[in-house]
Amino acid sequence: MRLKIFRAARMPEAMAQLREELGADAVILSTRRTAQGIEITAALEPEEPWLIPPAGMAPPAVPSGPLAFHNPPATLAAALARGPLDQALAGALGFAPLPEGRDRPLMLVGPPGAGKTLTCAKLAARMVLAGAPPVVATTDGQRAGATAQLAAFTGVLGLTLAVAQSPAALGKALARRGPGQPALVDSAGCDPFDARQVVALHALAAVAQADLVLVLPAGLDPQEAADLARAFAALGARHLLPTRLDAARRLGAVLAAAEAGPLLLTEGGTSPEVVDGLEPLTPARLAARLAAAPRRGALVPAEEAAP
Incomplete structure:
Protein backbone atom coordinates (compact mmCIF):
# COMPACT_ATOMS: atom_id res chain seq x y z
CA MET A 1 0.00 0.00 0.00
CA GLU A 45 -2.99 -0.42 -3.39
CA PRO A 46 -0.09 -1.59 -5.57
CA GLU A 47 -0.86 -3.62 -8.65
CA GLU A 48 -0.26 -7.33 -8.27
CA PRO A 49 2.86 -8.49 -10.11
CA TRP A 50 2.14 -10.72 -13.10
CA LEU A 51 2.31 -14.41 -12.40
CA ILE A 52 1.94 -15.66 -15.99
CA PRO A 53 4.50 -14.29 -18.46
CA PRO A 54 3.08 -12.33 -21.41
CA ALA A 55 2.85 -14.10 -24.75
CA GLY A 56 6.27 -14.57 -26.29
CA MET A 57 8.13 -14.13 -23.01
CA ALA A 58 9.74 -17.21 -21.50
CA PRO A 59 9.08 -17.84 -17.79
CA PRO A 60 12.01 -17.36 -15.41
CA ALA A 61 14.26 -20.38 -15.02
CA VAL A 62 13.48 -22.70 -12.13
CA PRO A 63 16.22 -22.41 -9.48
CA SER A 64 18.51 -25.38 -9.01
CA GLY A 65 21.33 -26.41 -6.68
CA PRO A 66 21.46 -25.37 -3.00
CA LEU A 67 19.25 -22.35 -3.65
CA ALA A 68 16.37 -24.50 -4.92
CA PHE A 69 15.72 -25.79 -1.38
CA HIS A 70 15.14 -22.23 -0.13
CA ASN A 71 12.55 -21.45 -2.84
CA PRO A 72 13.66 -17.89 -3.68
CA PRO A 73 11.97 -15.92 -6.48
CA ALA A 74 13.07 -17.48 -9.76
CA THR A 75 14.45 -14.26 -11.25
CA LEU A 76 16.52 -13.60 -8.13
CA ALA A 77 17.76 -17.20 -8.09
CA ALA A 78 18.92 -16.79 -11.69
CA ALA A 79 20.85 -13.65 -10.73
CA LEU A 80 22.43 -15.40 -7.75
CA ALA A 81 23.57 -18.30 -9.93
CA ARG A 82 25.83 -16.09 -12.06
CA GLY A 83 28.85 -16.15 -9.78
CA PRO A 84 30.13 -17.02 -6.30
CA LEU A 85 27.12 -16.81 -4.00
CA ASP A 86 28.50 -14.19 -1.64
CA GLN A 87 29.46 -11.90 -4.53
CA ALA A 88 26.13 -12.47 -6.26
CA LEU A 89 24.26 -11.62 -3.05
CA ALA A 90 26.25 -8.40 -2.67
CA GLY A 91 25.34 -7.44 -6.23
CA ALA A 92 21.65 -8.36 -6.10
CA LEU A 93 20.66 -7.23 -2.59
CA GLY A 94 21.49 -4.35 -0.28
CA PHE A 95 23.37 -4.74 3.02
CA ALA A 96 23.98 -2.08 5.66
CA PRO A 97 24.66 -1.77 9.40
CA LEU A 98 21.64 -1.33 11.62
CA PRO A 99 21.11 2.37 12.47
CA GLU A 100 22.29 3.21 16.00
CA GLY A 101 19.13 5.05 17.07
CA ARG A 102 21.06 8.16 18.13
CA ASP A 103 20.27 10.69 15.42
CA ARG A 104 16.79 9.25 14.92
CA PRO A 105 14.93 6.75 17.10
CA LEU A 106 14.91 3.15 15.88
CA MET A 107 11.32 1.97 15.41
CA LEU A 108 10.69 -1.75 14.95
CA VAL A 109 7.68 -2.45 12.74
CA GLY A 110 6.17 -5.58 11.27
CA PRO A 111 3.22 -7.95 11.32
CA PRO A 112 1.97 -9.49 14.59
CA GLY A 113 4.19 -12.21 16.01
CA ALA A 114 7.30 -11.25 14.02
CA GLY A 115 9.55 -10.97 17.09
CA LYS A 116 9.67 -7.20 17.49
CA THR A 117 9.51 -7.19 21.30
CA LEU A 118 12.30 -9.73 21.74
CA THR A 119 14.39 -7.89 19.14
CA CYS A 120 13.85 -4.64 21.02
CA ALA A 121 15.06 -6.31 24.23
CA LYS A 122 18.14 -7.65 22.43
CA LEU A 123 19.03 -4.22 21.08
CA ALA A 124 18.45 -2.58 24.47
CA ALA A 125 20.74 -5.13 26.15
CA ARG A 126 23.46 -4.50 23.58
CA MET A 127 23.26 -0.75 24.12
CA VAL A 128 23.38 -1.09 27.91
CA LEU A 129 26.42 -3.38 27.71
CA ALA A 130 28.09 -0.82 25.42
CA GLY A 131 27.57 1.91 28.01
CA ALA A 132 24.79 3.72 26.12
CA PRO A 133 21.49 2.93 27.89
CA PRO A 134 18.61 3.83 25.55
CA VAL A 135 15.18 5.31 26.00
CA VAL A 136 12.76 2.46 25.35
CA ALA A 137 9.12 2.99 24.44
CA THR A 138 6.35 0.68 23.35
CA THR A 139 3.19 1.57 21.46
CA ASP A 140 1.77 -1.93 22.00
CA GLY A 141 -0.46 -1.47 25.04
CA GLN A 142 -3.33 -3.69 23.95
CA ARG A 143 -1.83 -7.12 23.22
CA ALA A 144 -2.04 -9.31 26.30
CA GLY A 145 1.31 -9.54 28.05
CA ALA A 146 3.22 -7.46 25.47
CA THR A 147 3.97 -4.55 27.80
CA ALA A 148 4.70 -6.83 30.76
CA GLN A 149 7.19 -8.85 28.72
CA LEU A 150 9.17 -5.83 27.58
CA ALA A 151 8.91 -4.20 31.02
CA ALA A 152 10.47 -7.32 32.53
CA PHE A 153 13.37 -7.15 30.07
CA THR A 154 13.97 -3.43 30.56
CA GLY A 155 13.65 -3.76 34.35
CA VAL A 156 16.49 -6.28 34.45
CA LEU A 157 18.57 -3.85 32.39
CA GLY A 158 17.82 -0.98 34.77
CA LEU A 159 15.73 0.88 32.20
CA THR A 160 12.27 2.42 32.50
CA LEU A 161 9.77 1.44 29.83
CA ALA A 162 7.52 4.18 28.47
CA VAL A 163 4.09 3.01 27.28
CA ALA A 164 2.94 5.40 24.56
CA GLN A 165 -0.14 4.35 22.61
CA SER A 166 -0.78 7.76 21.02
CA PRO A 167 1.46 9.96 18.88
CA ALA A 168 1.41 12.69 21.54
CA ALA A 169 2.48 10.28 24.29
CA LEU A 170 5.24 8.86 22.10
CA GLY A 171 6.52 12.33 21.33
CA LYS A 172 6.70 13.16 25.05
CA ALA A 173 8.50 9.91 25.86
CA LEU A 174 11.16 10.45 23.20
CA ALA A 175 11.60 14.10 24.17
CA ARG A 176 13.06 12.94 27.50
CA ARG A 177 16.21 11.43 25.99
CA GLY A 178 19.49 13.20 26.49
CA PRO A 179 21.88 14.46 23.78
CA GLY A 180 23.14 11.54 21.72
CA GLN A 181 21.12 9.01 23.74
CA PRO A 182 19.76 6.19 21.57
CA ALA A 183 16.04 5.45 21.50
CA LEU A 184 14.13 2.27 20.67
CA VAL A 185 10.42 2.03 19.86
CA ASP A 186 8.64 -1.32 19.89
CA SER A 187 5.47 -0.90 17.83
CA ALA A 188 2.31 -2.98 17.88
CA GLY A 189 1.89 -5.59 15.16
CA CYS A 190 0.47 -3.99 12.04
CA ASP A 191 -1.44 -5.42 9.09
CA PRO A 192 -0.08 -3.18 6.32
CA PHE A 193 -3.11 -3.95 4.15
CA ASP A 194 -5.55 -2.55 6.71
CA ALA A 195 -6.01 1.18 6.12
CA ARG A 196 -6.78 2.07 9.73
CA GLN A 197 -3.74 0.25 11.09
CA VAL A 198 -1.55 1.84 8.42
CA VAL A 199 -2.74 5.35 9.33
CA ALA A 200 -2.14 4.70 13.05
CA LEU A 201 1.39 3.42 12.47
CA HIS A 202 2.18 6.25 10.08
CA ALA A 203 1.09 8.82 12.67
CA LEU A 204 3.36 7.30 15.32
CA ALA A 205 6.34 7.09 12.95
CA ALA A 206 5.83 10.69 11.83
CA VAL A 207 5.88 12.01 15.38
CA ALA A 208 8.91 9.91 16.30
CA GLN A 209 10.81 10.91 13.14
CA ALA A 210 12.21 7.40 13.37
CA ASP A 211 14.19 5.03 11.19
CA LEU A 212 11.74 2.19 10.49
CA VAL A 213 13.16 -1.34 10.59
CA LEU A 214 10.96 -4.15 9.31
CA VAL A 215 11.16 -7.19 11.57
CA LEU A 216 10.04 -10.27 9.63
CA PRO A 217 10.31 -13.95 10.59
CA ALA A 218 12.18 -16.28 8.29
CA GLY A 219 10.27 -19.27 6.97
CA LEU A 220 7.29 -17.38 5.54
CA ASP A 221 5.96 -17.99 2.06
CA PRO A 222 8.33 -15.97 -0.17
CA GLN A 223 5.52 -14.19 -2.03
CA GLU A 224 3.82 -13.27 1.25
CA ALA A 225 7.12 -11.92 2.56
CA ALA A 226 7.60 -9.90 -0.64
CA ASP A 227 4.11 -8.39 -0.32
CA LEU A 228 4.76 -7.42 3.29
CA ALA A 229 8.13 -5.90 2.42
CA ARG A 230 6.62 -3.72 -0.31
CA ALA A 231 3.84 -2.55 1.99
CA PHE A 232 6.13 -1.61 4.87
CA ALA A 233 8.61 0.00 2.49
CA ALA A 234 5.75 2.21 1.31
CA LEU A 235 5.31 3.25 4.94
CA GLY A 236 8.96 4.28 5.13
CA ALA A 237 10.87 1.17 6.19
CA ARG A 238 14.36 1.00 4.68
CA HIS A 239 15.98 -1.81 6.67
CA LEU A 240 15.11 -5.49 7.16
CA LEU A 241 15.86 -7.54 10.27
CA PRO A 242 14.82 -11.18 9.79
CA THR A 243 14.17 -13.24 12.92
CA ARG A 244 14.17 -16.98 13.64
CA LEU A 245 17.17 -17.72 11.45
CA ASP A 246 18.03 -20.43 13.95
CA ALA A 247 14.70 -22.21 13.47
CA ALA A 248 13.74 -21.67 9.82
CA ARG A 249 15.05 -24.21 7.32
CA ARG A 250 14.16 -22.21 4.20
CA LEU A 251 15.32 -18.62 3.76
CA GLY A 252 13.61 -17.77 0.49
CA ALA A 253 11.34 -15.33 2.34
CA VAL A 254 14.35 -13.33 3.55
CA LEU A 255 15.69 -13.02 0.02
CA ALA A 256 12.27 -12.21 -1.44
CA ALA A 257 11.57 -9.48 1.13
CA ALA A 258 14.98 -7.84 0.72
CA GLU A 259 14.58 -7.76 -3.05
CA ALA A 260 10.93 -6.67 -3.14
CA GLY A 261 11.20 -3.72 -0.71
CA PRO A 262 13.89 -3.12 -1.65
CA LEU A 263 15.18 -3.25 1.93
CA LEU A 264 18.71 -3.28 3.33
CA LEU A 265 19.61 -6.46 5.20
CA THR A 266 21.08 -5.50 8.56
CA GLU A 267 21.12 -8.16 11.26
CA GLY A 268 19.31 -11.40 11.95
CA GLY A 269 17.83 -13.04 15.01
CA THR A 270 19.80 -16.25 15.55
CA SER A 271 18.81 -17.20 19.10
CA PRO A 272 16.02 -16.64 21.65
CA GLU A 273 18.68 -15.38 24.08
CA VAL A 274 18.52 -11.66 24.82
CA VAL A 275 22.30 -11.29 24.98
CA ASP A 276 24.13 -12.20 21.76
CA GLY A 277 20.88 -13.12 20.04
CA LEU A 278 21.53 -10.97 16.97
CA GLU A 279 24.11 -11.45 14.24
CA PRO A 280 25.19 -8.95 11.56
CA LEU A 281 24.13 -10.13 8.12
CA THR A 282 26.82 -9.85 5.46
CA PRO A 283 26.87 -11.41 2.00
CA ALA A 284 29.40 -14.00 3.23
CA ARG A 285 27.37 -14.99 6.30
CA LEU A 286 24.12 -15.18 4.37
CA ALA A 287 25.78 -17.22 1.63
CA ALA A 288 27.06 -19.67 4.25
CA ARG A 289 23.56 -20.12 5.67
CA LEU A 290 22.06 -20.63 2.22
CA ALA A 291 24.69 -23.16 1.21
CA ALA A 292 24.54 -25.18 4.44
CA ALA A 293 22.95 -28.63 4.24
CA PRO A 294 19.26 -28.56 5.27
CA ARG A 295 18.60 -29.78 8.79
CA ARG A 296 16.48 -32.91 8.97
CA GLY A 297 13.97 -33.60 11.73
CA ALA A 298 14.99 -36.21 14.28
CA LEU A 299 12.79 -39.28 14.58
CA VAL A 300 11.90 -39.98 18.20
CA PRO A 301 11.11 -43.63 19.06
CA ALA A 302 7.54 -44.09 20.23
CA GLU A 303 8.60 -45.33 23.66
CA GLU A 304 10.66 -42.14 24.20
CA ALA A 305 7.89 -39.86 22.95
CA ALA A 306 5.29 -41.39 25.28
CA PRO A 307 4.71 -39.50 28.55
Missing part, protein backbone atom coordinates in the same frame (compact mmCIF):
# COMPACT_ATOMS: atom_id res chain seq x y z
CA ARG A 2 1.37 3.40 -1.00
CA LEU A 3 0.57 6.08 1.58
CA LYS A 4 0.80 9.80 0.84
CA ILE A 5 -0.10 13.04 2.61
CA PHE A 6 -1.19 16.06 0.57
CA ARG A 7 -1.29 19.61 1.97
CA ALA A 8 -2.76 22.72 0.39
CA ALA A 9 -4.51 25.93 1.32
CA ARG A 10 -7.89 24.68 0.06
CA MET A 11 -9.59 21.34 -0.47
CA PRO A 12 -9.81 21.56 -4.31
CA GLU A 13 -6.06 22.17 -4.53
CA ALA A 14 -5.27 19.23 -2.26
CA MET A 15 -7.62 16.98 -4.24
CA ALA A 16 -5.97 18.05 -7.48
CA GLN A 17 -2.56 17.06 -6.10
CA LEU A 18 -3.96 13.72 -4.95
CA ARG A 19 -5.53 12.85 -8.30
CA GLU A 20 -2.45 13.93 -10.23
CA GLU A 21 -0.06 11.78 -8.19
CA LEU A 22 -2.16 8.74 -7.18
CA GLY A 23 -4.91 8.76 -9.78
CA ALA A 24 -8.61 8.07 -9.53
CA ASP A 25 -8.19 4.74 -7.68
CA ALA A 26 -6.71 6.34 -4.56
CA VAL A 27 -8.63 5.93 -1.31
CA ILE A 28 -8.93 8.91 1.04
CA LEU A 29 -8.16 7.73 4.57
CA SER A 30 -8.54 10.99 6.47
CA THR A 31 -8.85 14.75 6.09
CA ARG A 32 -8.18 17.47 8.63
CA ARG A 33 -7.79 21.20 8.88
CA THR A 34 -4.39 22.62 9.77
CA ALA A 35 -3.01 26.09 10.39
CA GLN A 36 -1.93 26.16 6.73
CA GLY A 37 -5.21 24.85 5.28
CA ILE A 38 -6.16 21.23 4.47
CA GLU A 39 -4.30 17.93 4.91
CA ILE A 40 -5.44 14.74 3.16
CA THR A 41 -4.03 11.27 3.83
CA ALA A 42 -4.63 8.88 0.92
CA ALA A 43 -3.53 5.38 -0.05
CA LEU A 44 -3.19 3.36 -3.23
Whole structure:
Protein backbone atom coordinates (compact mmCIF):
# COMPACT_ATOMS: atom_id res chain seq x y z
CA MET A 1 0.00 0.00 0.00
CA ARG A 2 1.37 3.40 -1.00
CA LEU A 3 0.57 6.08 1.58
CA LYS A 4 0.80 9.80 0.84
CA ILE A 5 -0.10 13.04 2.61
CA PHE A 6 -1.19 16.06 0.57
CA ARG A 7 -1.29 19.61 1.97
CA ALA A 8 -2.76 22.72 0.39
CA ALA A 9 -4.51 25.93 1.32
CA ARG A 10 -7.89 24.68 0.06
CA MET A 11 -9.59 21.34 -0.47
CA PRO A 12 -9.81 21.56 -4.31
CA GLU A 13 -6.06 22.17 -4.53
CA ALA A 14 -5.27 19.23 -2.26
CA MET A 15 -7.62 16.98 -4.24
CA ALA A 16 -5.97 18.05 -7.48
CA GLN A 17 -2.56 17.06 -6.10
CA LEU A 18 -3.96 13.72 -4.95
CA ARG A 19 -5.53 12.85 -8.30
CA GLU A 20 -2.45 13.93 -10.23
CA GLU A 21 -0.06 11.78 -8.19
CA LEU A 22 -2.16 8.74 -7.18
CA GLY A 23 -4.91 8.76 -9.78
CA ALA A 24 -8.61 8.07 -9.53
CA ASP A 25 -8.19 4.74 -7.68
CA ALA A 26 -6.71 6.34 -4.56
CA VAL A 27 -8.63 5.93 -1.31
CA ILE A 28 -8.93 8.91 1.04
CA LEU A 29 -8.16 7.73 4.57
CA SER A 30 -8.54 10.99 6.47
CA THR A 31 -8.85 14.75 6.09
CA ARG A 32 -8.18 17.47 8.63
CA ARG A 33 -7.79 21.20 8.88
CA THR A 34 -4.39 22.62 9.77
CA ALA A 35 -3.01 26.09 10.39
CA GLN A 36 -1.93 26.16 6.73
CA GLY A 37 -5.21 24.85 5.28
CA ILE A 38 -6.16 21.23 4.47
CA GLU A 39 -4.30 17.93 4.91
CA ILE A 40 -5.44 14.74 3.16
CA THR A 41 -4.03 11.27 3.83
CA ALA A 42 -4.63 8.88 0.92
CA ALA A 43 -3.53 5.38 -0.05
CA LEU A 44 -3.19 3.36 -3.23
CA GLU A 45 -2.99 -0.42 -3.39
CA PRO A 46 -0.09 -1.59 -5.57
CA GLU A 47 -0.86 -3.62 -8.65
CA GLU A 48 -0.26 -7.33 -8.27
CA PRO A 49 2.86 -8.49 -10.11
CA TRP A 50 2.14 -10.72 -13.10
CA LEU A 51 2.31 -14.41 -12.40
CA ILE A 52 1.94 -15.66 -15.99
CA PRO A 53 4.50 -14.29 -18.46
CA PRO A 54 3.08 -12.33 -21.41
CA ALA A 55 2.85 -14.10 -24.75
CA GLY A 56 6.27 -14.57 -26.29
CA MET A 57 8.13 -14.13 -23.01
CA ALA A 58 9.74 -17.21 -21.50
CA PRO A 59 9.08 -17.84 -17.79
CA PRO A 60 12.01 -17.36 -15.41
CA ALA A 61 14.26 -20.38 -15.02
CA VAL A 62 13.48 -22.70 -12.13
CA PRO A 63 16.22 -22.41 -9.48
CA SER A 64 18.51 -25.38 -9.01
CA GLY A 65 21.33 -26.41 -6.68
CA PRO A 66 21.46 -25.37 -3.00
CA LEU A 67 19.25 -22.35 -3.65
CA ALA A 68 16.37 -24.50 -4.92
CA PHE A 69 15.72 -25.79 -1.38
CA HIS A 70 15.14 -22.23 -0.13
CA ASN A 71 12.55 -21.45 -2.84
CA PRO A 72 13.66 -17.89 -3.68
CA PRO A 73 11.97 -15.92 -6.48
CA ALA A 74 13.07 -17.48 -9.76
CA THR A 75 14.45 -14.26 -11.25
CA LEU A 76 16.52 -13.60 -8.13
CA ALA A 77 17.76 -17.20 -8.09
CA ALA A 78 18.92 -16.79 -11.69
CA ALA A 79 20.85 -13.65 -10.73
CA LEU A 80 22.43 -15.40 -7.75
CA ALA A 81 23.57 -18.30 -9.93
CA ARG A 82 25.83 -16.09 -12.06
CA GLY A 83 28.85 -16.15 -9.78
CA PRO A 84 30.13 -17.02 -6.30
CA LEU A 85 27.12 -16.81 -4.00
CA ASP A 86 28.50 -14.19 -1.64
CA GLN A 87 29.46 -11.90 -4.53
CA ALA A 88 26.13 -12.47 -6.26
CA LEU A 89 24.26 -11.62 -3.05
CA ALA A 90 26.25 -8.40 -2.67
CA GLY A 91 25.34 -7.44 -6.23
CA ALA A 92 21.65 -8.36 -6.10
CA LEU A 93 20.66 -7.23 -2.59
CA GLY A 94 21.49 -4.35 -0.28
CA PHE A 95 23.37 -4.74 3.02
CA ALA A 96 23.98 -2.08 5.66
CA PRO A 97 24.66 -1.77 9.40
CA LEU A 98 21.64 -1.33 11.62
CA PRO A 99 21.11 2.37 12.47
CA GLU A 100 22.29 3.21 16.00
CA GLY A 101 19.13 5.05 17.07
CA ARG A 102 21.06 8.16 18.13
CA ASP A 103 20.27 10.69 15.42
CA ARG A 104 16.79 9.25 14.92
CA PRO A 105 14.93 6.75 17.10
CA LEU A 106 14.91 3.15 15.88
CA MET A 107 11.32 1.97 15.41
CA LEU A 108 10.69 -1.75 14.95
CA VAL A 109 7.68 -2.45 12.74
CA GLY A 110 6.17 -5.58 11.27
CA PRO A 111 3.22 -7.95 11.32
CA PRO A 112 1.97 -9.49 14.59
CA GLY A 113 4.19 -12.21 16.01
CA ALA A 114 7.30 -11.25 14.02
CA GLY A 115 9.55 -10.97 17.09
CA LYS A 116 9.67 -7.20 17.49
CA THR A 117 9.51 -7.19 21.30
CA LEU A 118 12.30 -9.73 21.74
CA THR A 119 14.39 -7.89 19.14
CA CYS A 120 13.85 -4.64 21.02
CA ALA A 121 15.06 -6.31 24.23
CA LYS A 122 18.14 -7.65 22.43
CA LEU A 123 19.03 -4.22 21.08
CA ALA A 124 18.45 -2.58 24.47
CA ALA A 125 20.74 -5.13 26.15
CA ARG A 126 23.46 -4.50 23.58
CA MET A 127 23.26 -0.75 24.12
CA VAL A 128 23.38 -1.09 27.91
CA LEU A 129 26.42 -3.38 27.71
CA ALA A 130 28.09 -0.82 25.42
CA GLY A 131 27.57 1.91 28.01
CA ALA A 132 24.79 3.72 26.12
CA PRO A 133 21.49 2.93 27.89
CA PRO A 134 18.61 3.83 25.55
CA VAL A 135 15.18 5.31 26.00
CA VAL A 136 12.76 2.46 25.35
CA ALA A 137 9.12 2.99 24.44
CA THR A 138 6.35 0.68 23.35
CA THR A 139 3.19 1.57 21.46
CA ASP A 140 1.77 -1.93 22.00
CA GLY A 141 -0.46 -1.47 25.04
CA GLN A 142 -3.33 -3.69 23.95
CA ARG A 143 -1.83 -7.12 23.22
CA ALA A 144 -2.04 -9.31 26.30
CA GLY A 145 1.31 -9.54 28.05
CA ALA A 146 3.22 -7.46 25.47
CA THR A 147 3.97 -4.55 27.80
CA ALA A 148 4.70 -6.83 30.76
CA GLN A 149 7.19 -8.85 28.72
CA LEU A 150 9.17 -5.83 27.58
CA ALA A 151 8.91 -4.20 31.02
CA ALA A 152 10.47 -7.32 32.53
CA PHE A 153 13.37 -7.15 30.07
CA THR A 154 13.97 -3.43 30.56
CA GLY A 155 13.65 -3.76 34.35
CA VAL A 156 16.49 -6.28 34.45
CA LEU A 157 18.57 -3.85 32.39
CA GLY A 158 17.82 -0.98 34.77
CA LEU A 159 15.73 0.88 32.20
CA THR A 160 12.27 2.42 32.50
CA LEU A 161 9.77 1.44 29.83
CA ALA A 162 7.52 4.18 28.47
CA VAL A 163 4.09 3.01 27.28
CA ALA A 164 2.94 5.40 24.56
CA GLN A 165 -0.14 4.35 22.61
CA SER A 166 -0.78 7.76 21.02
CA PRO A 167 1.46 9.96 18.88
CA ALA A 168 1.41 12.69 21.54
CA ALA A 169 2.48 10.28 24.29
CA LEU A 170 5.24 8.86 22.10
CA GLY A 171 6.52 12.33 21.33
CA LYS A 172 6.70 13.16 25.05
CA ALA A 173 8.50 9.91 25.86
CA LEU A 174 11.16 10.45 23.20
CA ALA A 175 11.60 14.10 24.17
CA ARG A 176 13.06 12.94 27.50
CA ARG A 177 16.21 11.43 25.99
CA GLY A 178 19.49 13.20 26.49
CA PRO A 179 21.88 14.46 23.78
CA GLY A 180 23.14 11.54 21.72
CA GLN A 181 21.12 9.01 23.74
CA PRO A 182 19.76 6.19 21.57
CA ALA A 183 16.04 5.45 21.50
CA LEU A 184 14.13 2.27 20.67
CA VAL A 185 10.42 2.03 19.86
CA ASP A 186 8.64 -1.32 19.89
CA SER A 187 5.47 -0.90 17.83
CA ALA A 188 2.31 -2.98 17.88
CA GLY A 189 1.89 -5.59 15.16
CA CYS A 190 0.47 -3.99 12.04
CA ASP A 191 -1.44 -5.42 9.09
CA PRO A 192 -0.08 -3.18 6.32
CA PHE A 193 -3.11 -3.95 4.15
CA ASP A 194 -5.55 -2.55 6.71
CA ALA A 195 -6.01 1.18 6.12
CA ARG A 196 -6.78 2.07 9.73
CA GLN A 197 -3.74 0.25 11.09
CA VAL A 198 -1.55 1.84 8.42
CA VAL A 199 -2.74 5.35 9.33
CA ALA A 200 -2.14 4.70 13.05
CA LEU A 201 1.39 3.42 12.47
CA HIS A 202 2.18 6.25 10.08
CA ALA A 203 1.09 8.82 12.67
CA LEU A 204 3.36 7.30 15.32
CA ALA A 205 6.34 7.09 12.95
CA ALA A 206 5.83 10.69 11.83
CA VAL A 207 5.88 12.01 15.38
CA ALA A 208 8.91 9.91 16.30
CA GLN A 209 10.81 10.91 13.14
CA ALA A 210 12.21 7.40 13.37
CA ASP A 211 14.19 5.03 11.19
CA LEU A 212 11.74 2.19 10.49
CA VAL A 213 13.16 -1.34 10.59
CA LEU A 214 10.96 -4.15 9.31
CA VAL A 215 11.16 -7.19 11.57
CA LEU A 216 10.04 -10.27 9.63
CA PRO A 217 10.31 -13.95 10.59
CA ALA A 218 12.18 -16.28 8.29
CA GLY A 219 10.27 -19.27 6.97
CA LEU A 220 7.29 -17.38 5.54
CA ASP A 221 5.96 -17.99 2.06
CA PRO A 222 8.33 -15.97 -0.17
CA GLN A 223 5.52 -14.19 -2.03
CA GLU A 224 3.82 -13.27 1.25
CA ALA A 225 7.12 -11.92 2.56
CA ALA A 226 7.60 -9.90 -0.64
CA ASP A 227 4.11 -8.39 -0.32
CA LEU A 228 4.76 -7.42 3.29
CA ALA A 229 8.13 -5.90 2.42
CA ARG A 230 6.62 -3.72 -0.31
CA ALA A 231 3.84 -2.55 1.99
CA PHE A 232 6.13 -1.61 4.87
CA ALA A 233 8.61 0.00 2.49
CA ALA A 234 5.75 2.21 1.31
CA LEU A 235 5.31 3.25 4.94
CA GLY A 236 8.96 4.28 5.13
CA ALA A 237 10.87 1.17 6.19
CA ARG A 238 14.36 1.00 4.68
CA HIS A 239 15.98 -1.81 6.67
CA LEU A 240 15.11 -5.49 7.16
CA LEU A 241 15.86 -7.54 10.27
CA PRO A 242 14.82 -11.18 9.79
CA THR A 243 14.17 -13.24 12.92
CA ARG A 244 14.17 -16.98 13.64
CA LEU A 245 17.17 -17.72 11.45
CA ASP A 246 18.03 -20.43 13.95
CA ALA A 247 14.70 -22.21 13.47
CA ALA A 248 13.74 -21.67 9.82
CA ARG A 249 15.05 -24.21 7.32
CA ARG A 250 14.16 -22.21 4.20
CA LEU A 251 15.32 -18.62 3.76
CA GLY A 252 13.61 -17.77 0.49
CA ALA A 253 11.34 -15.33 2.34
CA VAL A 254 14.35 -13.33 3.55
CA LEU A 255 15.69 -13.02 0.02
CA ALA A 256 12.27 -12.21 -1.44
CA ALA A 257 11.57 -9.48 1.13
CA ALA A 258 14.98 -7.84 0.72
CA GLU A 259 14.58 -7.76 -3.05
CA ALA A 260 10.93 -6.67 -3.14
CA GLY A 261 11.20 -3.72 -0.71
CA PRO A 262 13.89 -3.12 -1.65
CA LEU A 263 15.18 -3.25 1.93
CA LEU A 264 18.71 -3.28 3.33
CA LEU A 265 19.61 -6.46 5.20
CA THR A 266 21.08 -5.50 8.56
CA GLU A 267 21.12 -8.16 11.26
CA GLY A 268 19.31 -11.40 11.95
CA GLY A 269 17.83 -13.04 15.01
CA THR A 270 19.80 -16.25 15.55
CA SER A 271 18.81 -17.20 19.10
CA PRO A 272 16.02 -16.64 21.65
CA GLU A 273 18.68 -15.38 24.08
CA VAL A 274 18.52 -11.66 24.82
CA VAL A 275 22.30 -11.29 24.98
CA ASP A 276 24.13 -12.20 21.76
CA GLY A 277 20.88 -13.12 20.04
CA LEU A 278 21.53 -10.97 16.97
CA GLU A 279 24.11 -11.45 14.24
CA PRO A 280 25.19 -8.95 11.56
CA LEU A 281 24.13 -10.13 8.12
CA THR A 282 26.82 -9.85 5.46
CA PRO A 283 26.87 -11.41 2.00
CA ALA A 284 29.40 -14.00 3.23
CA ARG A 285 27.37 -14.99 6.30
CA LEU A 286 24.12 -15.18 4.37
CA ALA A 287 25.78 -17.22 1.63
CA ALA A 288 27.06 -19.67 4.25
CA ARG A 289 23.56 -20.12 5.67
CA LEU A 290 22.06 -20.63 2.22
CA ALA A 291 24.69 -23.16 1.21
CA ALA A 292 24.54 -25.18 4.44
CA ALA A 293 22.95 -28.63 4.24
CA PRO A 294 19.26 -28.56 5.27
CA ARG A 295 18.60 -29.78 8.79
CA ARG A 296 16.48 -32.91 8.97
CA GLY A 297 13.97 -33.60 11.73
CA ALA A 298 14.99 -36.21 14.28
CA LEU A 299 12.79 -39.28 14.58
CA VAL A 300 11.90 -39.98 18.20
CA PRO A 301 11.11 -43.63 19.06
CA ALA A 302 7.54 -44.09 20.23
CA GLU A 303 8.60 -45.33 23.66
CA GLU A 304 10.66 -42.14 24.20
CA ALA A 305 7.89 -39.86 22.95
CA ALA A 306 5.29 -41.39 25.28
CA PRO A 307 4.71 -39.50 28.55
